[in-house]
Amino acid sequence: MDAIFHNLMLGLDVALTPLNIMWVFIGGLLGTVIGMLPGLGPATGVAVLIPITYGMNPGTALITMCAVYYGAMFGGSRASIMINTPGDASAIVTCFDGYPMAKSGRAGTALAVSAIASFVGGMIGMIGLIFLTEPVASFALKFGPAEKFSLMLFALTATITLSEGSILKGFIAMGLGFMMSTIGMDAQSGSDRFLMGIEDLRDGIDFLVIMIGFYAVTEVFKNFGDLEKQYDVDAKSIGKVWLKWSEFKESFMPMLRNSPLGFLVGVLPGAGGTIATFLSYAIEKSVSKKPEEFGKGAIAGIAGPEASNNACSCGALVPLLTLGIPGSGTTAVMLGALMMLGVRPGPVLFEQHPEVAWGVIASMLVGNVVLLLINLPLAVPLVQLLKIPQRIMLPLVLGMGFMGTYFLNYSSFDFILVSVSALGGFMLSKLSIPIPPLVLALILGGMTEQSYRNALTIANGSAGIFVEKPISLTFLVMAVVSLIYALRKHKKSA
Amino acid sequence: MNKKWTLLGGLLASIVMAGSAGVASAADWKPTKPIEIIAPAGPGGGWDLLARTVQKALTEEKLVDQPVLVTNKPGGGGAAGWNYLKGKAGQGEFLAANSPLILQNNILGKSDLTFKDFYMLANLMAEWEVIAVKADAPWKNGKEFFEAMKKDSANMHVGVGPALGNDDHIQMLMLAKAYGVDPKSVKFVVYPKTASEQIPALLGGHIKAITISLGETLEQVKAGKIRIIGVSSEKRVEAIKDVPTWKEQGVDFVFPHWRGIQAAPGLSAEQKKFWDDTIAKMVQTPTWKKALENLDWDSYYQNAADYDKFLAKQDEEMRTSLKAVGLVK
Secondary structure, eight states, rough: HHHHHHHHHHHHHTSSSSSHHHHHHHHHHHHHHHHSSSTTTTTHHHHHHHHHHHHHHHHHHHHHHHHHHHHHHHHHHHHHHHSSSOOOGGHHHHHHHHHHHHTTOHHHHHHHHHHHHHHHHHHHHEEEEEEEESHHHHHHTTTTHHHHHHHHHHHHHHHHHSSSSOHHHHHHHHHHHHHHHEEOTTTTTTOOEEEETTTGGGGGOOOOHHHHIIIIIHHHHHHHTTTTTTOOOOGGGOOOOOOHHHHHHHHHHHHHHHHHHHHHHHSTTTOOHHHHHHHHHHHHHOOSSSSGTTTTHHHHHHHHHHHHHHHHHHHHHHHHHHOOSSSSSHHHHHHHHHHTTTTTOOOTTHOHHHHHHHHHHHHHHHHHHHHHHHHHHHHHHHHGGGGGGGHHHHHHHHHHHHHHHHHHOOOOOOHHHHHHHHHHHHHHHHOOOOHHHHHHHHHHHHHHHHHHHHHHHHTTOOOTTHHHHHHHHHHHHHHHHHHHHHHHHHHOOO | OHHHHHHHHHEEEEEEEEHHHHHHHHHTTTOOEEEEESSSOOTSSSHHHHHHHHHHHHHHHHHOOSOEEEEEEOGGGHHHHHHHHHHHTTTTTTEEOOOOOHHHHHHTSSOOOOGGGGGEEEEEEEEEEEEEETOOOOOOSSSHEEEEEEEEHOOOOOOOOSSSSSSSHHHHHHHHHHTTTOOOOEEEEEEEETTTHHHHHHHHHSSSSEOOOOOHHHHHHHTEEEEEEOSSSSSGGGGGGOOTTTTTTTTTOEEEEEEEEEOOOOOHHHHHHHHHHHHHHTTTSSSHHHHHHHTTTTEEEHHHHHHHHHHHHHHHHHHHHHHHSSSSO
């Protein structure tokens, strides 16, 4: 314990130099802006930064990159709230309640909740990173393909059972998502599946393109009918970016509950922010006293997932720092940049370059505070967006959506994909088929399938592996329970 | 004397200028617009790192006058980026990073592109392939490992990623054959996210071995968590001096995981010469050498002529071993 504090002081010594604080600030601001733009995620932000880091010492370089990574996590949800366009996969959930809140004139509150929840989640995640790295890393190793499959199955059932409307429609949505996820090259056999003669589909369907279509562009279609309508915005409350005490109380427990969850999910290999945020949303909705508010602007529906997301990004650093293996695209970029500077993250990083390892951890504590200070005032100009009339705003959203789509893969084929999915999303909403299970199934489909096959390969074909492993069995039982619970609830309400 | 030479020089110069102005200016072709190095994958991978390392060396050593940009064009296992390069025929300002995938995509029938569609400028670096097991596993060398596999292949799962048919996979197949194990009987578990999934899976005891490039395992080896039972290099690798090569273990198998750089098709002789000279200079610079050292990459420089011969030979070898396990019809 003493050693940890000693190291932390060493780290703070490094982090609190004026130069490093300046870079945390620049990186955080840059990351926030990048995170706000659809299609530009933290990975791109960090990659853009690499040439700037050439001249830096490794500590400052890593600190700056972490600040961008972190800033993008804060920024990703801004676009979700303001224009229903998630900046990356882990910001999808913030659309569910953030956008309705913005539409009803509570954008300031939504932005404040998301910034504060991000801060709390980040802080709790940091505490986890500082004190729990070792035990958590060894727990994560127990996660084999069987456990991963069951976890994803649970995340999917939880999302279905908690979505609006009939469970059958939830299953239809999930089925559609799975079907779309099978398009493209199959990793196991290398053979092409369901290309329908379109070569561009070989790499599969990028879920971010579908997301931009389903959320941003569909929203434009929906609003096309009432162009003259202004958002119902109270001019006085619009600039107010803070929380009432009652609102703070409402968001407090969700933050505390979901931060540890997000951290744990972040540590698991290949799970990531998407599962963390969807699970948090499902949990918050099921424990809420007012589940009917979810989807219409529930504060807990923003606070929980946002805290979970930022805690998750701390968790993702555990495998990077302890095993030297990147847990996400962004950490992969950071790893590459560090190696070019001659530092290799890994099990011996803490012994060989303690000032780098602990400097980064300490700088993230500082960065968290800096980002809160950046994001709260930044919300003030952002909420002014709501004053823009629909007839100007909608074309802007459309333009941003298409621009973001192109940035993802630099492929013009994705324009067709985004248009088709926008039409599809419009039809689904008319049929009141819920979108979240579809998007989640599309994101997790490939991983779920490969985990299932890997589990069976390891067990030499015996499906018993899913119930023989205790962790896997636990998730399966939870999935079944959530399904039964939902069926009974629906019966009652019917 | 001096005057004489000056006169002669002046005469020669005027002849050249008068006689063949076109040739004279083409003889020193230079990029006239920003140079674009295509990394045919997203940021963070091997191609991206190579492209950015070349960018760094060309810029910092002032080998070119134009700015150098790296663009990421992911898709189709490199095919998207290489197709883009193919569309730049005759333009000397476009380069792309490559790897054995340019052969494997074609061998596996995933792409019509071959290395013959480009000017294969130079091979640049190699990483070596290894087979790694957990530190407390009973197998110390190739012989013990493959003996165990011969006895009970159903319980000797090998992790590979991101998909079958790549270098990691081919190494295992060729080694299995060399040690007298039927390559078809090897149980592969495929991890699409490569090392970030393979290493935890190995450490967690879910699989028995991984076939992977050396760099991905190095930190774990240093920390004493995994053991390498053989390496595919010609001579022992400095970073893992205790590990014998496959050759030392009595198997005639050397297998580099190389990466190089290619230019657009249809270049003029002058354009080719410019890049041949520039890259030959680049690999001698301290910036390049230092970067390779930091990244634990071995230099594997081959000029365009040698690279071409090398590619033809590799193509043949890989086709044969993938045919043996039915991945190539």
